[in-house]
Amino acid sequence: MAEIKVKNLHKEFGVGDDRVVALENVNLDIEGHVFVSIVGPSGCGKSTLLNILSGIETASSGTVDITQDSHDANPGYVFQAARLLPWRSVMENLMFVQKERDDEARARCQRYLDMVQLGDKGDKFPGELSGGMQQRVGIARAFSIEPDVLFMDEPFSHLDAITARSLRRELHEMWKQTKKTVLFVTHDVGEAVELSNRILVFAKGGKLEDDITVDLPFPRDPSDDAVAVAKAQVLRKFEELDLLAT
Amino acid sequence: MRRAHARRTATTIREVSDIVVTTDERPEGRQRSAEEERLLAQRRRDTRNKWLWRIAGYVVVLLIWEYGFQAIMELIAGRSLNDALLPGPIRILQTIPDIWEDGEMLSNFGATLTRIGIGFGVSFIAGALIGLFTQNKWLDSFFRDLVVVSLTSPGLVWALTGLIIWGFKPLGWIFAIFMTTFALVSVNISEGVRALPKDLLDMAKAFGVSSIDRQRHIVIPHLAPYIFTAVRFGFSIAWKVTVLTEVFSSNKGIGFQMRVTSQVFQLDEFFTWVLSFFVFALFLEKVVLQRAEDRYFRWRQEVAT
Amino acid sequence: MTAAAMDSRPRVPFYRRPVAARILMPIAVIVVWYLVYWTLGSRIFEPPHRVFEFMWNELTLETRLRNGKGPSNLYQMFGLTVVRLFAGFAIAMVVGTVIGLAMGLSKSVNAFFHDWVMAVLAMPALVWALFLGLVFGPQGNQAPIYACILAGIPFVIINVREGVRNTPKELFDMARAFGVPQNKITRNVLLPSLMPFLFAAVRYAFSVGWKGLVIAEVFASDSGMGWAIKFWYDAHQTRGVIGYALFFVAFALALEKLLFEPLAEKAFKWRPRVGDVGVVEEQFLLDQTVEGALEVEQFTGGESDG
Numbered sequence: 001m002a003e004i005k006v007k008n009l010h011k012e013f014g015v016g017d018d019r020v021v022a023l024e025n026v027n028l029d030i031e032g033h034v035f036v037s038i039v040g041p042s043g044c045g046k047s048t049l050l051n052i053l054s055g056i057e058t059a060s061s062g063t064v065d066i067t068q069d070s071h072d073a074n075p076g077y078v079f080q081a082a083r084l085l086p087w088r089s090v091m092e093n094l095m096f097v098q099k100e101r102d103d104e105a106r107a108r109c110q111r112y113l114d115m116v117q118l119g120d121k122g123d124k125f126p127g128e129l130s131g132g133m134q135q136r137v138g139i140a141r142a143f144s145i146e147p148d149v150l151f152m153d154e155p156f157s158h159l160d161a162i163t164a165r166s167l168r169r170e171l172h173e174m175w176k177q178t179k180k181t182v183l184f185v186t187h188d189v190g191e192a193v194e195l196s197n198r199i200l201v202f203a204k205g206g207k208l209e210d211d212i213t214v215d216l217p218f219p220r221d222p223s224d225d226a227v228a229v230a231k232a233q234v235l236r237k238f239e240e241l242d243l244l245a246t
Numbered sequence: 247m248r249r250a251h252a253r254r255t256a257t258t259i260r261e262v263s264d265i266v267v268t269t270d271e272r273p274e275g276r277q278r279s280a281e282e283e284r285l286l287a288q289r290r291r292d293t294r295n296k297w298l299w300r301i302a303g304y305v306v307v308l309l310i311w312e313y314g315f316q317a318i319m320e321l322i323a324g325r326s327l328n329d330a331l332l333p334g335p336i337r338i339l340q341t342i343p344d345i346w347e348d349g350e351m352l353s354n355f356g357a358t359l360t361r362i363g364i365g366f367g368v369s370f371i372a373g374a375l376i377g378l379f380t381q382n383k384w385l386d387s388f389f390r391d392l393v394v395v396s397l398t399s400p401g402l403v404w405a406l407t408g409l410i411i412w413g414f415k416p417l418g419w420i421f422a423i424f425m426t427t428f429a430l431v432s433v434n435i436s437e438g439v440r441a442l443p444k445d446l447l448d449m450a451k452a453f454g455v456s457s458i459d460r461q462r463h464i465v466i467p468h469l470a471p472y473i474f475t476a477v478r479f480g481f482s483i484a485w486k487v488t489v490l491t492e493v494f495s496s497n498k499g500i501g502f503q504m505r506v507t508s509q510v511f512q513l514d515e516f517f518t519w520v521l522s523f524f525v526f527a528l529f530l531e532k533v534v535l536q537r538a539e540d541r542y543f544r545w546r547q548e549v550a551t
Numbered sequence: 552m553t554a555a556a557m558d559s560r561p562r563v564p565f566y567r568r569p570v571a572a573r574i575l576m577p578i579a580v581i582v583v584w585y586l587v588y589w590t591l592g593s594r595i596f597e598p599p600h601r602v603f604e605f606m607w608n609e610l611t612l613e614t615r616l617r618n619g620k621g622p623s624n625l626y627q628m629f630g631l632t633v634v635r636l637f638a639g640f641a642i643a644m645v646v647g648t649v650i651g652l653a654m655g656l657s658k659s660v661n662a663f664f665h666d667w668v669m670a671v672l673a674m675p676a677l678v679w680a681l682f683l684g685l686v687f688g689p690q691g692n693q694a695p696i697y698a699c700i701l702a703g704i705p706f707v708i709i710n711v712r713e714g715v716r717n718t719p720k721e722l723f724d725m726a727r728a729f730g731v732p733q734n735k736i737t738r739n740v741l742l743p744s745l746m747p748f749l750f751a752a753v754r755y756a757f758s759v760g761w762k763g764l765v766i767a768e769v770f771a772s773d774s775g776m777g778w779a780i781k782f783w784y785d786a787h788q789t790r791g792v793i794g795y796a797l798f799f800v801a802f803a804l805a806l807e808k809l810l811f812e813p814l815a816e817k818a819f820k821w822r823p824r825v826g827d828v829g830v831v832e833e834q835f836l837l838d839q840t841v842e843g844a845l846e847v848e849q850f851t852g853g854e855s856d857g
């Protein structure tokens with residue numbers, strides 16, 4: 001079981017008038033097979049948090065500790081833009097992040113490509129795929145290393161509503177099957193309610209304002225009454241926290 | 247359960263009280279946070295480093311040029327060389343007052359610049375017109391091969407061709423400058439026109455903005471960067487080809503002076519002519535064009551995200 | 552039936568098709584040439600058919616065989632120039648890539664070299680030609696090859712440096728987030744992202760190096776294509792000058808069509824084709840990577856032409 005512990009995390013950029021506080025004194029404890037959504041207005045430090053957790057950026061101060069089942073495991077990351085290597089085929093893109101370039105890895109990559117319904121697109125270059133397909137490749141890549149922890153940064157925000165919806169469903173299935181710890185950044189409250197056990201609410205200035213537990217059975221249909229009510233409750237929380245003004 | 251990713255542990259653990267809480271309206275004279283101090287120190291170090299290395303570059307190159315030039319060139323050429331062929335920076339600088347006092351500097355400069363001005367002026371106008379023409383598919387095909395030929399052939403052949411047909415009459419060097427620079431102008435203008443922001447023009451039309459105002463506020467600001475690029479590149483090529491035509495046949499101008507001084511082995515004066523053109527080019531670049539651009543393109547600065 | 556099918560297609564008259572325009576250009580050039588010839592009434596200027604005749608004689612080695620007036624033969628001169636070009640180009644590529652990489656990776660190295668690279672870039676090839684001619688004399692290959700290197704190397708340096716600076720940060724971050732080892736990142740991210748810049752470097756080093764080379768052959772050599780055109784110029788033979796000028800143009804076009812375009816095609820297979828982009832635009836689009844780079848360096852740049 002994976003555990004993510006964040007203590008007194010602080011991150012700022014720039015000097016003087018350019019100074020931006022992206023995260024302020026964030027404390028977090030996430031444990032087990034949960035799906036955690038992070039919501040908040042743009043610029044509140046969501047991406048910065050994931051970047052620090054995944055080691056892309058370093059914190060100004062504070063500590064981050066990720067404990068995983070297997071020693072050499074690496075978290076998976078799905079980015080807002082797919083971030084595929086444009087000069088490598090889809091399959092090569094998945095192989096790029098594998099520890100070993102053996103047949104086993106290749107079979108695993110193929111399995112996850114199948115899972116996102118792109119099993120026959122392995123030889124294509126990313127430029128030959130649509131935006132939705134590219135994002136699915138990005139998801140398959142993150143899953144293909146079979147990580148204990150998975151970071152996702154607004155993975156569906158560039159997609160049209162219909163594609164996003166079917167991908168959400170696929171993602172939920174994959175999460176259910178593989179039972180990972182997922183940190184999912186979104187600015188879509190509906191999406192957060194539909195997918196997660198827990199919703200972290202961030203405010204401008206990188207403050208963690210609220211930690212909401214969503215205790216509803218899966219699968220959740222957005223048109224379902226209980227889900228709609230939960231969404232309304234979260235939005236009301238936003239209002240209380242005065243987040244909607246920004 | 248094993249621990250992993252120790253490497254991801256952030257490097258500094260500090261007291262939370264170190265961190266200055268910021269609000270949207272920051273108080274004047276707010277104390278800098280530790281992170282800001284670190285960033286500032288880093289920046290200062292970078293700037294100092296950059297200047298130190300830059301100065302080191304000048305010192306090393308100039309010293310080698312002054313004291314090691316002869317030895318290096320003799321090693322490469324494999325024979326001893328006349329001292330006059332390899333003037334050091336000091337000797338070059340010493341010739342400047344002589345040339346300046348003769349009044350030669352200004353008159354030769356003037357001659358070359360006049361030629362560049364006329365030749366490039368003509369080429370620019372013609373090139374811009376061709377750039378506009380090529381919006382039409384048929385005319386685009388018509389000029390395509392001429393443009394490719396102009397972009398790929400050496401300026402030398404146009405200089406010699408122009409000179410042998412017209413001699414060193416204006417048409418001779420105008421032909422040479424035209425053939426080397428018009429394509430650059432026309433390609434840039436053509437790209438600019440092709441990329442005209444149709445959405446903005448439509449918006450302006452929808453608001454009933456007059457045609458003149460549309461040109462003034464949309465078309466010209468849009469085309470300006472393309473024009474700047476064309477002038478920049480066109481000029482740098484025009485001056486090289488002008489000087490080349492002057493070498494072959496002329497009795498005035500920088501190219502002529504380069505030929506004369508090199509023929510009589512006065513390489514110190516030769517390099518003085520080169521140097522003076524550098525200074526002029528630098529002035530044009532850093533003062534004239536840069537200023538104009540800075541003024542014109544202030545809107546291009548993007549807000550950091 | 553077939554006739555009806557053909558009629559249903561909108562028939563554009565031939566003269567309105569772009570192909571016709573393309574054919575028309577050389578014809579127009581020749582017509583203007585004749586007009587200039589007649590109006591100028593110059594004794595030394597010659598009409599197209601005489602120049603073409605000269606070119607034909609050069610190609611078939613007729614000139615030399617008949618009266619021995621030609622400098623030597625076209626193929627020898629041409630071969631010599633090409634050998635020098637490749638030698639100079641190869642050296643410029645290797646040395647330029649090393650310096651460019653160092654400048655892209657280290658701010659200190661960049662500060663050290665930057666102004667001097669710009670100075671070499673702004674120097675007309677003519678200056679190298681006159682200077683090297685005095686130092687090395689007209690015999691041998693040294694002066695032309697050094698001129699070729701000096702003309703081409705700043706373009707290699709600047710392009711490689713810009714390539715290193717413009718590597719896609721978001722892809723490196725991605726690779727780091729997935730814990731991909733450095734050598735794999737180098738092979739799969741760094742090198743491919745450098746390719747367009749290296750390609751632009753090759754292209755510029757070749758075409759600018761060539762332009763510098765022929766000028767050096769004019770002033771600092773007693774052989775090669777540049778020397779040949781100068782020979783005819785000094786002999787006041789218009790047919791020789793224009794004939795060789797056309798050989799140069801043909802060589803430039805051949806280089807473009809037979810070398811760079813197929814190379815670009817191969818190197819950028821992964822790039823999605825955007826519609827039907829014409830030759831010139833494509834060439835320009837490719838060049839923009841460099842031109843973008845050069846724009847930063849400003850006008851001291853430009854091609855080391857003339």
Ligand SMILES: Nc1ncnc2c1ncn2[C@@H]1O[C@H](COP(=O)(O)OP(=O)(O)O)[C@@H](O)[C@H]1O
Nearest residue numbers: 013020022041042043044045046047048049551
């Ligand atoms: N590399 C950076 N340099 C300067 N400022 C940055 C950088 N990355 C993020 N920021 C700033 O930090 C704040 C939080 O950014 P981010 O985490 O991307 O927000 P979001 O919640 O929209 O993902 C923003 O104000 C942003 O401008």
Ligand SMILES: [Mg+2]
Nearest residue numbers: 046047048153
């Ligand atoms: Mg973000």
